[in-house]
Amino acid sequence: MSVASGNDLSAVYILFLQHGxxxxxxxxxxxxxxxxxxxxVTYSPDLGLLNTWLTIAPLITKVEKVASEAIAKYxxxxxxxxxxxxxxxxxxxxxxxxxxxxxxxxxxxxxxxxVGGSDLGRFFDPWSQFPLIARDLGxxxxxxxxxxxxxxxxxxxxxxxxxxxxxxVPVGCSQFAHANFVRLNxxxxxxxxxxxxxxxxxxxxxxxxxxxxxKTDIASQLIAELRSLDLTETDxxxxxxxxxxxxxxxxxxxxxxxNPLQVAHxxxxxxxxxxxxxxxxxQAQNKLAIVLENFKNRNLQDRPSLWL
Numbered sequence: 001m002s003v004a005s006g007n008d009l010s011a012v013y014i015l016f017l018q019h020g021x022x023x024x025x026x027x028x029x030x031x032x033x034x035x036x037x038x039x040x041v042t043y044s045p046d047l048g049l050l051n052t053w054l055t056i057a058p059l060i061t062k063v064e065k066v067a068s069e070a071i072a073k074y075x076x077x078x079x080x081x082x083x084x085x086x087x088x089x090x091x092x093x094x095x096x097x098x099x100x101x102x103x104x105x106x107x108x109x110x111x112x113x114x115v116g117g118s119d120l121g122r123f124f125d126p127w128s129q130f131p132l133i134a135r136d137l138g139x140x141x142x143x144x145x146x147x148x149x150x151x152x153x154x155x156x157x158x159x160x161x162x163x164x165x166x167x168x169v170p171v172g173c174s175q176f177a178h179a180n181f182v183r184l185n186x187x188x189x190x191x192x193x194x195x196x197x198x199x200x201x202x203x204x205x206x207x208x209x210x211x212x213x214x215k216t217d218i219a220s221q222l223i224a225e226l227r228s229l230d231l232t233e234t235d236x237x238x239x240x241x242x243x244x245x246x247x248x249x250x251x252x253x254x255x256x257x258x259n260p261l262q263v264a265h266x267x268x269x270x271x272x273x274x275x276x277x278x279x280x281x282x283q284a285q286n287k288l289a290i291v292l293e294n295f296k297n298r299n300l301q302d303r304p305s306l307w308l
Contacts, residue, residue, distance in 0.1 A: 045062060064098070085114070119170060170235050
């Protein structure tokens with residue numbers, strides 16, 4: 001059920017808060033205490049805990065209906081959208097269905113959302129054959145997110161408890177072009193839905209929402225090309241096993257490793273930090289091999305780029 005609050009006559013904006021997988025609206029609704037004022041109209045649809053284990057399509061439709069009702073009731077109010085985990089993915093799908101709504105959106109905030117495709121989802125359904133939530137969470141929505149973020153100020157917030165993961169979603173999985181990016185250390189996935197640091201980060205972004213400028217450094221070029229292969233991004237716990245494949249002029253390094261099952265992993269480091277970690281599914285092994293061979297003979301610094 002959708003919960004609306006606020007003074008109908010003096011509301012300044014509509015705040016949509018959307019919970020994620022295996023959750024209800026209760027916890028994320030606490031964020032409204034920090035993000036809303038007395039004049040804010042707040043919607044936090046409860047999708048039903050059991051429903052979040054099934055498929056995402058009816059959840060998208062439910063949120064879409066709530067948004068349509070909000071438009072009918074408050075046609076002139078701007079929107080501020082905050083989605084935790086799968087809640088952020090749902091809003092990407094809703095806005096993708098309705099590009100005409102983008103002009104209403106003041107800002108979009110994704111909190112720990114696996115935009116590039118959840119590695120856990122792909123692990124449980126590697127062939128995307130089962131009509132359950134794992135298949136939907138494993139879908140790569142980065143192109144959708146980038147198209148939206150190019151038009152709407154967007155913030156992606158992640159937690160990092162070590163090894164570039166919040167314990168559920170790898171940090172890199174939440175990165176995409178045109179989005180502002182904030183990493184909050186020592187915060188787990190579930191904690192992010194209503195943590196005070198998250199609220200403060202959102203408030204700071206709202207003070208000056210903007211579309212992030214693209215990055216053009218060598219590491220960003222490498223990462224963008226690897227992401228075009230739709231590899232499965234994961235944490236960097238396996239980085240310690242990797243060997244250098246190529247070193248670039250600015251010190252950026254490309255690394256590779258195969259696990260005992262001969263699954264190819266690839267890493268990018270910048271300075272002392274591993275900034276990208278992924279493995280190739282069985283379907284993508286050949287594609288990765290071709291790209292790596294291409295990297296051997298190409299100097300990325302000589303090529304102008306607008307990669308993330």
